Amino acid sequence: MPGGDFIRDIIANDLKSGRINSVVARFPPEPNGYLHIGHAKSICLNFGIAEEFSGRCHLRFDDTNPTREEQEYIDAIEADVRWLGFDWGKHLYHASDYFERLYGWAEDLIRKSLAYVDDQTQDEMRAARGTLTEPGRNSPFRDRTVEENLDLFRRMKSGEFPNGARVLRAKIDMASGNINLRDPVLYRILHATHPRTGTAWSIYPSYDYAHGQSDAIEGVTHSICTLEFEDHRPLYDWFLDHLPVPSRPRQYEFARLNLTYTVLSKRVLTELVRGGHVKGWDDPRMPTLAGLRRRGVPPSAIRDFIKRIGVAKANSVVDAGVLDFSIREVLNKTALRRMAVLRPLKVVIENYPEGQSEELDAVNHPDDPAAGTRKVRFGRELYIEQDDFMENPPKKFFRLSPGTEVRLRYAYFITCREVVKNAAGEVIELRCTYDPATKGGNAPDGRKVKATMHWVSAKHAVPAEIRLYNPLFNSASPDAGNFAADLNPNSLEVLADARVEPALAGLNSAEPVQFERQGYFAPDPDSTPDHLVFNRTVGLRDSFAKVVGKP
RNA sequence: UGGGGGAUAGUUCAACGGUAGAACAUCGGACUCUGACUCCGAGAAUCUUGGUUCGAAUCCAGGUCCCCCAGCCA
Numbered sequence: 001m002p003g004g005d006f007i008r009d010i011i012a013n014d015l016k017s018g019r020i021n022s023v024v025a026r027f028p029p030e031p032n033g034y035l036h037i038g039h040a041k042s043i044c045l046n047f048g049i050a051e052e053f054s055g056r057c058h059l060r061f062d063d064t065n066p067t068r069e070e071q072e073y074i075d076a077i078e079a080d081v082r083w084l085g086f087d088w089g090k091h092l093y094h095a096s097d098y099f100e101r102l103y104g105w106a107e108d109l110i111r112k113s114l115a116y117v118d119d120q121t122q123d124e125m126r127a128a129r130g131t132l133t134e135p136g137r138n139s140p141f142r143d144r145t146v147e148e149n150l151d152l153f154r155r156m157k158s159g160e161f162p163n164g165a166r167v168l169r170a171k172i173d174m175a176s177g178n179i180n181l182r183d184p185v186l187y188r189i190l191h192a193t194h195p196r197t198g199t200a201w202s203i204y205p206s207y208d209y210a211h212g213q214s215d216a217i218e219g220v221t222h223s224i225c226t227l228e229f230e231d232h233r234p235l236y237d238w239f240l241d242h243l244p245v246p247s248r249p250r251q252y253e254f255a256r257l258n259l260t261y262t263v264l265s266k267r268v269l270t271e272l273v274r275g276g277h278v279k280g281w282d283d284p285r286m287p288t289l290a291g292l293r294r295r296g297v298p299p300s301a302i303r304d305f306i307k308r309i310g311v312a313k314a315n316s317v318v319d320a321g322v323l324d325f326s327i328r329e330v331l332n333k334t335a336l337r338r339m340a341v342l343r344p345l346k347v348v349i350e351n352y353p354e355g356q357s358e359e360l361d362a363v364n365h366p367d368d369p370a371a372g373t374r375k376v377r378f379g380r381e382l383y384i385e386q387d388d389f390m391e392n393p394p395k396k397f398f399r400l401s402p403g404t405e406v407r408l409r410y411a412y413f414i415t416c417r418e419v420v421k422n423a424a425g426e427v428i429e430l431r432c433t434y435d436p437a438t439k440g441g442n443a444p445d446g447r448k449v450k451a452t453m454h455w456v457s458a459k460h461a462v463p464a465e466i467r468l469y470n471p472l473f474n475s476a477s478p479d480a481g482n483f484a485a486d487l488n489p490n491s492l493e494v495l496a497d498a499r500v501e502p503a504l505a506g507l508n509s510a511e512p513v514q515f516e517r518q519g520y521f522a523p524d525p526d527s528t529p530d531h532l533v534f535n536r537t538v539g540l541r542d543s544f545a546k547v548v549g550k551p
Numbered sequence: 552u553g554g555g556g557g558a559u560a561g562u563u564c565a566a567c568g569g570u571a572g573a574a575c576a577u578c579g580g581a582c583u584c585u586g587a588c589u590c591c592g593a594g595a596a597u598c599u600u601g602g603u604u605c606g607a608a609u610c611c612a613g614g615u616c617c618c619c620c621a622g623c624c625a
Contacts (some may be wrong), residue, residue: 133553177554179621188623207625231555310564314557441584452584517585545584550625
């Protein structure tokens with residue numbers, strides 16, 4: 001029996017003890033924004049449990065607030081869950097599917113004198129709710145007759161009253177230490193158009209009133225949510241205790257995901273989009289599933305990441321580097337290798353005949369011979385990476401500098417003979433010589449070089465735009481209340497004049513490739529045959545960067 | 552000074568009265584036609600004070616610190 005965390009332990013025990021025969025879970029998003037990596041934790045947990053224990057997992061939209069929910073989000077959520085690799089089969093539900101039943105149960109509560117219509121204003125209700133340390137006061141409308149309550153509630157439903165005029169409240173305990181039990185609101189008047197039910201309803205159930213009963217209707221056995229709902233559980237149970245529900249779900253809570261250098265709050269993410277701080281929900285800097293997808297992150301990497309971080313009840317912040325690790329872990333095995341020069345520096349091979357060029361063999365994946373080989377063009381004029389040359393190198397610099405010899409991958413050894421500078425003193429060109437005997441990359445005399453560098457032929461390479469992404473925030477734990485102050489102005493870096501090997505022009509999938517020695521890059525949807533655009537999914541580990549103290 | 556939760560390496564998670572373990576990160580080293588990958592190695596933790604016990608991260612009591620709750624949001 002699979003175990004691994006306290007939730008799975010509970011389920012395993014429930015199955016073993018016979019309390020349940022099979023597990024039914026659910027992922028219950030509210031369609032008021034896009035899914036992010038924090039939701040991925042919940043999705044992997046709920047759908048993962050269903051898979052592991054041979055149960056099922058429902059996708060249920062918690063669509064009880066038409067003032068913030070939109071069809072666009074509904075569609076995006078379904079697409080994202082599928083993309084992540086999960087299937088709810090025929091079990092697609094909406095809390096709004098149950099509006100009729102929930103309404104009937106509300107009348108039941110009224111008949112049992114367990115609910116009443118309150119005419120207090122919002123301010124009055126707030127004032128009467130008490131504080132964390134003082135009990136609240138009963139509403140003056142708390143003891144209306146069943147008949148009056150029923151009449152008022154029906155008129156609320158028929159749309160007779162304006163927004164905010166009245167609410168239906170549970171009659172529980174205004175003195176409870178748990179504020180959720182101080183006569184919580186069950187229904188509020190909302191004259192709004194619902195994405196699914198249109199204008200059929202002018203009252204809508206609250207989350208607390210809808211969630212547990214929806215679970216019960218669907219036969220959910222384990223209703224897994226995040227920690228902030230822990231003190232809603234007594235209320236969740238109260239409804240199930242007092243209503244003729246068809247099953248008895250149980251709620252369990254786990255700690256939501258937090259990631260360094262990012263914010264996983266739908267409110268903040270929405271503001272980032274609406275405020276134009278990013279280009280949309282799928283901006284590759286966003287921690288949304290849509291953004292990660294656009295950046296080139298494979299869904300299996302996200303699943304691997306979620307597996308690594310575990311599930312527990314302690315609040316925690318996961319190092320964003322763990323996600324990077326998972327991405328590299330997946331991509332290293334699958335991504336084809338290519339050469340691309342991000343910041344080109346021209347190299348002229350003085351002893352290579354003018355006008356000549358040749359094709360050399362390059363492997364597509366060093367650990368997978370089945371991936372085959374391709375040809376790369378070599379010529380007299382090349383581009384190498386600006387970072388791969390230093391005129392006055394420090395001790396541990398193994399790459400090209402005046403007089404040193406390096407290998408150009410799959411090609412030849414070259415030696416730097418001369419440095420050409422412009423009027424400003426910047427290096428604009430290198431004059432080098434090559435050793436024809438080292439064709440393919442090995443010296444017959446057995447001599448070694450300390451560096452192998454990537455390169456492209458100046459004549460044959462294709463121009464490309466490369467987008468590098470850095471964390472959206474400068475702070476490891478941005479203040480969600482004032483996130484603008486922590487925004488990283490350099491989260492997007494565009495390299496407009498990169499050169500890539502021609503094989504990249506014909507890339508026909510959105511799968512990332514590895515630009516050797518640099519990282520994993522995926523074509524952006526903006527990319528066209530005339531204007532290639534690549535997103536850096538994640539960089540390669542770079543231990544040399546630490547040596548030279550690069551950021 | 553209400554109610555509900557939580558504290559184990561730098562980080563995240565295990566250990567369910569019987570040798571505190573893993574992953575990421577860090578630091579060494581090997582290998583290498585990617586300063587990648589891979590491999591080997593190292594340092595690094597039970598919030599605190601008592602108690603129970605042959606034996607406590609685990610059970611009990613007190614304390615400390617952290618998080619959540621006063622929406623007609625979810």
